[in-house]
Amino acid sequence: MQAGVKEVRDQYNSVVPDTRDEISTLRGIGPYTAGAILSIAYQKPEHAVDGNVMRVLSRVLLIKEDIAKPKTRKIFEEAVSELIDSEDPSAFNQGLMELGATICTPKSPKCLLCPVRENCAAFYSGEQNELPIKSKNKKVKSFFDFVRNNKDLMPFTNRQQILDNFNTIHERMKPQLEKLFSVKPKTQFEVKRTEVFREASSSAEYNQGSLDGTRTGVFYVPIPNPTTYNTYSDESLFLHEAIPGHHYQISLQQESTELPQFRKTLWYSGYGEGWALYTESLGKELGLYTDPYQYFGMLSQEMHRAIRLVVDTGMHSKGWTREQAIEYSLDNEADSEASITAEIERYMANPGQALSYKIGQLKIRELREKAKDELGEAFDIRQFHNQILETGCVPLALLENKINRWITANKKLKL
Ligand code: SF4
Secondary structure (H helix, E strand, O other), X not given: OHHHHHHHHHHOOOOOOOXXXXXXXXXXXXXXXXXXXXXXXXXXXXXXXXXXHHHHHHHHOOOOOXXXXXXXXXXXXXXXXHHOOOOOHHHHHHHHHHHHHHOXXXXXXXXXXXXXXXXXXXXXXXXXXXXXXXXXOHHHHHHHHHHHHOHHHOOOOOHHHHHHHHHHHHHHHHHHHHHHXXXXXXXXXXXXXXXXXXXXXXXXXXXXXXXXXXXXXXEEEOOOOHXXXXXXXXXXXXXXXXXXXXXXXXXXXXXXXXXXXXXXXXXXXXXXXXXXXHHHOOOOOOOOOOOHHHHHHHHHHHHHHHHHHHHHHHHHHOOOOHHHHHHHHHHXXXXXHHHHHHHHHHHHHOOOOOOHHHHHHHHHHHHHHHHHHHHHHHOOHHHHHHHHHHOOOOOHHHHHXXXXXXXXXXXXXXX
C-alpha cells in the first residue's frame, strides 16, 4: 500500500486514478481495495469483495461454491456488480462488509437481528450455519484431528506416568544443555500435577521458586484424565514452561547477585515470554524433536503464536471485529471454536500481551543470527545465552542495545 501511495505521488501527480485497470496496476492494491477506493472516492458502482461480503452473499443468494477457490470470488464480484446501488455505492459496499462483521458472523449468524433476513435464502432454508462452503486447510485440519484423536499419542494409564515422561525429557536433554548453557539455576525444580480444585480450567504453567530459594520452581501439568492426555506437544511444552524456558530465566534473574532487588522480580512479557518461546526452537539442538509428532507439536504452537500477531494487530490497530478475528483463527488453526473464542476475548481484554511471545522470540533469534554473522568463529552460543539471561527482564530495545555492545566488544577482541 505504501509503495502504491508513492506511485500515485510520482506517476499520477498525487491524483488517485479513477479506473479499476489503472488502480490495479499500483503495487499493494488488490481488487478489494481498488473497489473500495473507486466507490468511496469517486462514487463508482464498483465491487469491493472481502471475506465478510462473500459470507453474507453466499447466504443471502444461497451460493454453494467453495469460497476458498479463487475463481469463486468472481461469482461474488459479478453478484455485487449486479446488485450494487449506483446512487450510493460506497454505502452499499460498507453496509455489506459491516453486516458480515457484526451480524452475519462465521459460525452463528444473528439472524433475528438481521435487517436483510426477509431476503435471505439461507435463513429460509435453514442453511445459514452451513454456508459459506470453504474447503481451505481441510487437509491440515484433518491432520490436526488425526493427531488430537490418535490413541497412540495417549499411552498413559495413570498420572504419575505423565509426570515421569516430563522428567525423562529432562534427562534426555541434560547432556546437550551444557553445550548451550554455561550457567544453570540453583533453585530446585520439580514437575507436579496441577491441584485438583483448579485443574479443569488450567493450562500447563510454571510457578517460580521463592526469592530466598526455600521453595522450588514448579512446572504444573493439569491432568484431569490420564487416559485422554495427549503427549504430542510435551517436548515443546517442557522447553517453554520449564527448562531452559521459564525455570532457567526466572530463577537466574532471582538468584542474580548483580541485579538490584527490584529487578529480580521485574517482568516484561516481550522478554520473558519471548525467551520461553525462543527455547522451544532449541529442541533439535537439545536432542529432542526426533519424533515427528513432537516436532509437529512445536510447529503448531509456532502457528498459534504467529496467528496472534495478525488478530491482535487486526483488532487493536486495524479495526477488526471480534468475529473477524475468530474467523481468521478458525481458518488457520485447528483449535476448537470454543477455545479460539476464549483466546480472542483474552486478546481483546489485554492488547499486545499475546503478541509479545512472537515479537520477543523473533528479536532474540535476530540477535543470535546477527552475533553469529558478525563474530564468525568467535561466536559462542553459551556466552550469547549468558548475555541474554544475565540482564533479567528488560524491554527488548534495551536488550538489543546490550547485545550490540557485546558484539562490538567481542569484535574488537578478535582484531
Ligand atoms: S439472515 Fe442470517 S444468514 Fe442471512 S444474511 Fe442475515 S445474518 Fe446472515
